[in-house]
Amino acid sequence: MVTSGWKVGTVTATRTQTPTGRSIDLAVPGWPGNVAGQHVDVRLTAPDGYRAVRSYSLASSGPGESIQLAVDRLPEGEVSPYLVDDLRPGDQLEFRGPLGGWFVWRPEQVENVQLIGGGSGVVPLVAMVRSHAAGGSAAKFRLLYSVRAPEDAFFADELAALANDTFELTWAYTRTVPAGWPTPPGRVNRELVERVTFAPSPNLMTFICGPTGFVEAVSNILVDTGHDPARVKTERFGGA
Amino acid sequence: MSIFTRGFSGRGRDNNPALPPGQYLTEDFPVLSAGPTPRIDTDVWEFTITTESGTVHRWNWEQLMALPIEDIHTDIHCVTRWSKLATGWRGVSLDTLFADVDTSYEYVMEHSYGGYTTNVPLADLLDGQAWIAFEFEGEPLDPEHGGPARLLLPHLYFWKSAKWIRGLTMMAEDQPGFWEQNGYHMYGDPFKEERYW
CATH class of the missing domain: 2.40.30.10 (Translation factors)
Known part of the structure; x- marks a missing residue:
């Protein structure tokens, strides 16, 4: 280093x-x-x-x-x-x-990867998505990206363009949804997590980054639904 | 070589001498944890000190609460550059917990519920410098901040103050803990800016 x-x-x-x-x-x-x-x-x-x-x-x-x-x-x-x-x-x-040598993803890692980002907390996750796309990794990636409103998303167009059969992107809107969106706005909850993220597995690594309250809530949901805490890496910003 | 950043003047200007170099003041209490927050019930909580002879000194929550409890007023400094001044805590001094511990080893590994570790010289834990803390500003310590109990070692960067503390193990030589293996300094003096390798 x-x-x-x-x-x-x-x-x-x-x-x-x-x-x-x-x-x-x-x-x-x-x-x-x-x-x-x-x-x-x-x-x-x-x-x-x-x-x-x-x-x-x-x-x-x-x-x-x-x-x-x-x-x-x-x-x-x-x-x-x-x-x-x-x-x-x-x-x-x-x-x-x-x-930093902990909250990192290397292209040689083969396990599936679940990324969960809140607001600007998506930035290190975007680096991982780009690294995954550039390396042609066979690992399956999913990103659940929570923002207040569509205009609050960082790298929205690029992320959408990268979605393919090894990278699945799901949006969550907490205050304002795009026109025609099928569900009302709301915080990431257990139902959404269980529906759109990878199920617990020893072949899975999860990275969560965002404001402290967001990361606390989401990581608690993951642990409550059977994810091994040792396979959930977090990065938080702001106070609690 | 030194450069200037056009248009930047800075408006924080924290000139407080209590503030170590490169730190800024926050009124907030940011949270930094490598993983999910463990939930530890005080009914099952215990704290141990393990020495080179294999002796394990053990306290449950009730026994900890029966020890002399101190009020601590101290500044805390996070390696991510925020500092909080004059924070209030309550806890049990490590001097009290080490009173009957017989060891010739000079280094300690702190172990947390959840698997986190961090290393520290024994000398830094003694002489009124460190506590097992369970209250912050008059309230039970929140799990996000390390509750029910964390180590409080305020003269080093705050990653040395292990959250969800469960035990100390004596070591013959200094070995790196979790963040120390991931790029952070072995000792971590904020006034010397011992942040990274």
Whole structure:
């Protein structure tokens, strides 16, 4: 694991993803590549030398010196409003990583994979879906992606385009459903989980990422319905 | 080489000297756990200390509650960069629990319900530095935060304060626990920013 030292990254593109979030593409010379699911420390330095550092999940994986972040604006945040509203191509940030060796998926893993994401918590899961698609893995993937409303989904078009016989995508809308959607909006519950996600199996690994309340609720449902807690990996953000 | 980030000024500006380098203050209490939250009933809860001789010192919930309970006011620092200052806890000092433990080993592996582990030198658990904590801000500790009881070891990054603590095992040499095997520092001093390998 290469974590020593900060590397300078230059923004090459930004793209609005949701009303409060966007993706940021960067060129980071010397970036050693990363595994899907890893994160990175991002350092910002103000003209007077003041610095702030935050960790963000990477939406990208694999070799190469290009990386992608996807960031949601926290209203009280110090760093995320800048990244979502002000950052533009040519701007420079510093990076340290990749970090984390637990919440990761490697293309050589053969077991089936259930991904469950809430809001911007889908970002490391998107990295896994892309890694799975790029590697031609025979492992079966499913993603259950919960958002408040259709416009709140990160990478919606790309995820829809990647769906095929080894990657099944299910949307859950908690506040607003698209026109003609067959069910009313609602939180992910046991009925939905049992209907659209893989059944408990020793040949299954589950990754859940999202706000703390979401991850708590969903992981409790999985344990209650017979999933081995040791095969459920979680990443949470925010307080409880 | 140092660069500037155009347009970034920063607005948190947490100049509090109690804040370790690279940390920001939060009023929230974020949750970081590697898996589902274990649900442990205090009827079946127990805590053990196991030494090199094979001796197992054992406490159930009732026995823990019968020990001297301390009020703890402390700052806590998570490796993911949030810190909370002046948090209030209640718990039993590890000095009390180690009073009758005979060991010549200098390292400890913390074990949790759910399988989590983390390593720490014994010296960091003694002399009023660590507790088995079961209350946070006057309320029983929530399962998400490690209830019914977690280790509280506030002078190190908070991943060293194992949630859902179930036992300590003495070790002759320092061995990496769960996060330490997954990229995090063996010791974890927040004031030295000992975050990663």
